Amino acid sequence: MDFWSRLIANTPLAENARREAARDPVRRLRRFEKEYGRLLQAWRASANLANDYDAAEEVEEQLQELTHILSDETRRPLPHPCIAFSANKQLYLPIAKIATTSYNEWIIKEAVLFFATLVESEEEAFVESEAFANSLTNLLVKITGANSIRLGSDIEARVVELAFNITTKIRLEPEILPAWFKSPRAGPQEERNQDGRDKFEGRAQKQDFPLFYLLVDYIHHEGKIGDFARTGLLYIIEAASNSVELEQWIVESDLSTLMATGLGALYSQLSGKLVIDYPPHDLPPILAFSDYQPPVPTHDIVPSTSPEFQAHLDVFLSHLIFWQDVLNHCKSVDVKSTLLEHFQIIFLQQLLYPSLLESSDMDGGSSVAVLTYLRQILESLDHPDMINLILHYLLGIPDMGAAASEEVSDSVSKARKRKSMDLATMMAAKVDDAADPLLFTLVDLIHACLRSSSPQTIHVTLQLVSAVLKRHHRYAIMTLVRTENIYGEIAHRTIGAQQQELEFLMSLASGIGGQDNFDDVYATILRDTTSRIENHPCSLKLIAPKVSNTNHKFPGAQDSLPGAPRDVRAHTIRADDPLLTTLLGHFELFFLNPVETNLGITETIFDLAACGFMNVEGWLLRSPEKYIYDADDQYRPMSPEAERDDPEDLNVEDLLSEDPNKIDRINHCRRRPVWSTSELPRFLRILQNLSDEIAGFRESIPRFADLLQQRREAFQIADTIPPPSMRNAQTFPYGSPDQGTPHPVPSSITTSRSTSPSRMGGFEGFAQRLLKDLNDLGAPSRAGSPRSQDYGLSGSLGGYGIGTPSSINRPPPVPPKDGPYDTPSRSGQGMARPFTPANGQKLDEDPIMASQAAAFQAIDQQILARKVGISTKKSSEAAPLQLGGKIGEEPQEEEEGQHEDGDQPPPTPAKDDHSKATPTQSSSISQEEEAQANMLSPPRNEPATPPKDKKVSVSHVLTNVIVLQSFLFELAALVQVRAGLFEEVRYV
Template sequence: MDFWSRILAPLSSGASSKDAARDPARRRQRFEKEYSQLLHIWRNTSNIARDVDAAENLEIRLQELTNILADESRRPLPHPCIAFSAAKQIYVPIAKIATSSYNEWIIKEAVSFFATLIESEEEAFVENDAFSASLTNLLVRITGANSIRLAADTEVRVVELAFNITTKIRLEPHILTAWFKSHQHPGSHDEKFKDERERFAGKTQKQDFPLFYLLMDYIHHEGKVGDFARTGLLYIIESASNSVALEQWIVESDLSTLMATGLGALYSQLSRKLVIDHPPQELPPVLALSDYQHPLSTFEIVSSCSPDFKLHLDTFLAHLLFWQDVLNHCRSTEVKSTLLEHFQVIFLQQLLYPSLLESSDVDGGSSVAVLTYLKRILEALDHPDMINLILHYLLALPDAETSLASHAEPSVSAARKRKSMDLATMMAARVELTFSPLLFNLVDLIQSCLRSKNQQTVCVTLQLLAVILKRHHRYAVITLLQTEAVHGSSSHRTSGAHEQEVEFLTTLAGSIGGQDNFDEIYDNILKDTMARLEGHPCSLKLVAPKVSVNNHKLPAIPDSLPGAPRDVPPHTLSPEDPLLNSLLDLLNTFFINPVETNLSLTETIIDLAVCGYITVEGWLLRHPVKYTYDDDDESVNVPLPDPASPSFAEVEKLQAMTRCRRRPQWQSSTLPRALVVLEKVTDQVASFRGSIPRFEELLQQRREAFQTADTIVSNQPPVRTASKTSTPAQERSSFEDSRATSPSRPGGLEGFAQRLLSELGTPSRSASPRGRKESSRLPNAPTGMPGTPISKPMPVPPKQFPMHHESPTRSGLSRSFSPGSQVQDTLSYGGTEDPVASQMAAFAAVDQSILARKVKLPEQEVEPIPLRFDKKTDDAKELEEQVAEGEIQPRGEVEETPQEGSEAPAPAETPTGTGQKDASVSHILTNVIIFQSFLLELAGLVQVRAGMFGEVRFV
């Protein structure tokens, strides 16, 4: 061959291959040639698994066949290769080659070959019995117990192929007959003597629908494999409404058994003992500025921050949501009833309720664990049947005698009864003792856990209670709460009493003090409260607009199971309700409670009063029957005109309006316990103000610290995902956001000096991690916030803190310097040349010593904190001595969190609840701000309810 022939030969061969691809005849000839070579290699190879060269040649031939078919399907008609595949049924030997090869590469190419035939949508491959039999045999053999272990990408291809088939069955129901072949065995001799467990497990029915069981094997997997398997199974269950035979088969199959036992297995993998914690790098500011201690976790006691625990919990909740999706897609009442029955018997009765019954708060957190799991279950689910099953059983609600009329086929109903009998027989064979919620139910558990000495148990119980009140209030009305009937509009408060009570709550909040834009905060609270009331499930009928004059009824709650509570009647809470009094008992010790407990407590109290059908008079506000007025009120003693006169009705109405505008006498004997406790807790703030030095300044600094931390977090880019631990602080005001990431804080002395320099009017470094000024981002920031211009004059120090020199003017402090460097210079020998910086470092040291002191509630005789502060503290050497003695924390400790650097965290089982008698001043300051926000939320709730539900009488 000469030079030009060698150059032009590849070009001519490339052109000839393209021409062969365009020519249908030449394309078919090439396809038949590749297929013949495939058969020749297969027939001449005794053992493909051991012959590497033959296996490689088979893989190449299969890949070439698949490429030809894929290319032809994109070209215009005719498609002779696809027609040849259908006529010669070449998929039959290809399936045999793949199943006998035990070679993953050949299996992968065979799966791609079948997927290409299905995607071509020609020759009705999916409807062909031979095609379905070959593909089913291939899928069963390569995923069976005796097959080789497939790689992850190969499993994805296999399950995706099965998913594509279910998609076509869903779109074209007549295809089902090619993949599902029901073999009835009624009255057969072998069936009578078959093992009951074997019949219950559905082992005799796998050959009827192998594709169904293939998907069942992968529904617990993560990633694409699990998604394809779960979605394909949903499509099959949805198709049962078009086939009576399939509906009966699903009822008799072990679908419900496998799903219930799988859910139970995932629940059993969850840790029995749990402690709720936050990652140190994501500790919310509201916890960082308190006495929060990270609980200790052991091999037996797992932390909620553990990645393994989060993975197990997410997997369990994902499978639980799959249950919900199955019920949502299922249109067969009999299939749905079978699933729910197995869910109740296998999961609820055998696993969930026994774990609640055996839980305890003295063995390291088992109560915390099971209550957390139940809370997450109720948060994740919204299917009314599943919610009804869980709460109906755990709350020991009475069973309904009536049953829904079934419109299913007689054969399906008979299969449903046989399945129920099999389930009852299997459960009766268990020798374990079973307990009934009639003896100890969820109400007993919640009431006992609210009195626990383990504050984590109390906190999780409050969060569970808030979920039930917020999402499933109709179940709580007749179980958790002791309610009373409401008798007409006479139970509503008058306009004068309403104004008086709202003013009382806002006055309590104002008496706590502080410098902030409270009008704007309260306006935002009103907006949030309105959205919260409108979103409550019980309030739908009260706030929904009437679309028609003749159609005022909304659709009933879509519960298909009997025994579920229906509409919530108008009611009020009994003042003697044990649950209410337990909440008020916790409110009594508000300032020494853990911050998380207080956030959950205030959330629960708000949720208790959100429902539109519950009236707040009698337990939260005064009842109208207890109103007393001044007898000498002349505005209501005006004589009425003659009843026959035309002005009688008008004068009578005016007098009624005047009577409603009167303010009743404020008597302690007529106040409900809730208002008495709120007033008592507010008085404790006044006692703290008198016993703790610089209380007002420290409270304002704490408020500004929250606002600054919130601003920093809100302007940070989302670097990492926030913690999934649910806390009630998500609906608090912005400075209580417990889901945010805790910003990096300077050292103890540096942070205090920085705040004091800002308070004294000295420009300092911004609190932002990047050093940006906050003034441009905080147009409405309150005066004195770090990083904002200070317009107020320098505060005069109290008598306990003499400055020993004249108060410096602002011009004397106008130069900019680093607070940290000033503190460092003060702590070093020879740093006494700047008395102002030395005095400010002394202020910071004294403030930190105040924040670290432990105080008791005022009822326990709070004593004023003694302070040693004289002119000697201006000397840096004296400061170092106090640091060495432990009176002042050294530089580098976390700001205002002395507990993180002093004592080791207590074990998880150590009681830190009602037995705690004192708390640090820093912890109390944080709780004071939370309590002030709670008072504003209560006032906003009372005000919004009055307008939205018409609870105030004007005449």
């Protein structure tokens, strides 16, 4: 018989016979029993499967065949005799024993697949059987224990996936929990403590719930293994709401301790010193067109582009998100309180705060590292209790809810009390030695880092401040920002002052010049600003529709912990606020600052003013209390004839019928206050001074307008080229700094650079390639901005119509004045383009013309590489009132001493002794310095260069000028959108 069997093997006749046997339940069962008997025979015949490779291979094949038969049967119609046979004979008992004693990776794999098939069959109540549960958990514990062989990642994934499948069934069918969880028996009545608390004899042990601890061991892993483990653990914690025994067991277990210490271990793996860097092939254009120099990492300073660092950061943040998921899924107050308590004491107080306290700006990157990690934490989390713990402790907010927590302590379970006491005892010594956060808070660290000489430290600090203001604004009030509440009626600006201030901002933008369709640019910025303000956490309570008279207050964040700050109220920034003072101090040196610093400053100022409860009058705009009107300046009286041309579409007759004095009040609100420089906030004065500095640059730098237009068009072309980080993977940190809003969580990158290889400077490499594309292809006119990719969108002017600035479309180009570097290509174009003869002859066909074009480009490169200091052109104080000019027009100057508001111009600042500047500029281009554009390296660990001595390249200045113009558009949009959303403009 064996001869004929071997003869017809692997023939169509054999395949047909096998298929027929699979269809017949009786023959299928007979075959299954036969394979099972061979398995037992092979196992018993071998003394040691670990050393008997032939027997181990035969056992593996028999297990594989049994699993195949079971899997095939589950897809066939009833009956399923093989599955029933497995349940009745408890085949899983010997199979589990075979796998645990084999020490063979492939036998273990097939045994796991066998059990997974039984679990997935959903027949014979395998998951409800206590014998099956004991056999499977014994198998999983032994094959993953310390004395087992090392399993491959694929087998480990199958093991954890099997455990996850069981937790899924427990979640769907809570009644099967007793088969997998053995609740400890309560102690006798006489063993109670004298204070009334139960003496919890049955402290959580692994044998009570082995599946639980198996998942806990894998929650820190990456990939599918970690995902299965974390999700399975979430299902178990969620099931605790249906079982008092399980809830108390989790509280008594060391889950919270393991999770907190595991999070701390992952945090400790992060580099203590960090520099923010970018891959050489993915340098953002806004940095390439500046004096940016890549940092040079050392053996102890890690670049942010390191794949190893990225992997550690991703794992840490993923585990932090797991903490948040656990709290979101947990319905037990006791379990949640235990987790939060361990998170605060073990991770927050013992690791995170000491790392902030010990960081320094003088050791080459520890401040950069810890501030970056804290920002990533705050941007990754949104659970109110976790945010409350972190910011409440680090900002030194007084604990206002301590008394309330004592009142409810009686309701906390006995296990919860004991766990808290054990934690307090364990950490008593460490807590005593720890520094008091009330003595040195995160606010102190932020103020110190903003005064740093390291641009990277300032940059990451501004990012952290922006994240707190943007996402957790109520914690920043009275801590990070010194504010004062406003009670009663708020005196907002009038419509006349609103239009005046909008035109002031737009006049500054128009003075910068340009030849784009700035109507489309501003419309896009207006839409983006509207979205940003509407998405502010404080805005929803102001703009949410009132569905009823009783529902007049939108509920705030649902905090379960005491001590959370109250809801935000109407407030404004105090005059002595150190944060705003420091920001404006950096803002005054706008053109000398690194571009990253300027982006951080403008973003932070925007976030300060984005809250709907923040009163911007007084620090961002003029205070209505200081409005002064000219007695001769009377607004045109309203009449029915003028009603047709009225932009507000007011019905005069209806107004008169309502209130005879209403027209007078409306006319009064439409009057424009006297623009007095002495009454302007410091912020607006700085904007005016920066505009004066641009005027000085325009006079002292040859071809300034042409080079500025070239730079703008270069940004537009760079915006159309997808960066490598968008084509492959996102690059740390959180996208390019030229994007207005950072991404919440960085992604790992595929490139690495252990050292900084020699490469072309930012401008020489990236910028020259873009300028070459400009000359070859021509620059398409596109509404783009270096601050945000969204600014490239086109659309009609939107908004709320509250004091919308007049049209800012560019006029026909004005031919520039003749200068020493005029070229034939400049006539009416505003940009140096390749010279093309009138007959259309190409440059490569005319070597003379090609040589001239190359010479002109070389001159431009020399201009861009030269170093300049702050150059100011003092304009009259009344210049901002000459509004209505178009962007692209040269600003018209007044004779000195002519001021509409009657103010005298401030005295001209004294010149340095070494300066040979004319009366219209404080310094000029250093003709001797023709170094390349990126020779200025940001100072690191050295005293800052005095502003009067610091010089940057012309290329750097041009980039900052474009950033400033974009910021002016954002400010105008901010003022306009706030007026419409929050009703900040008075008409009567």
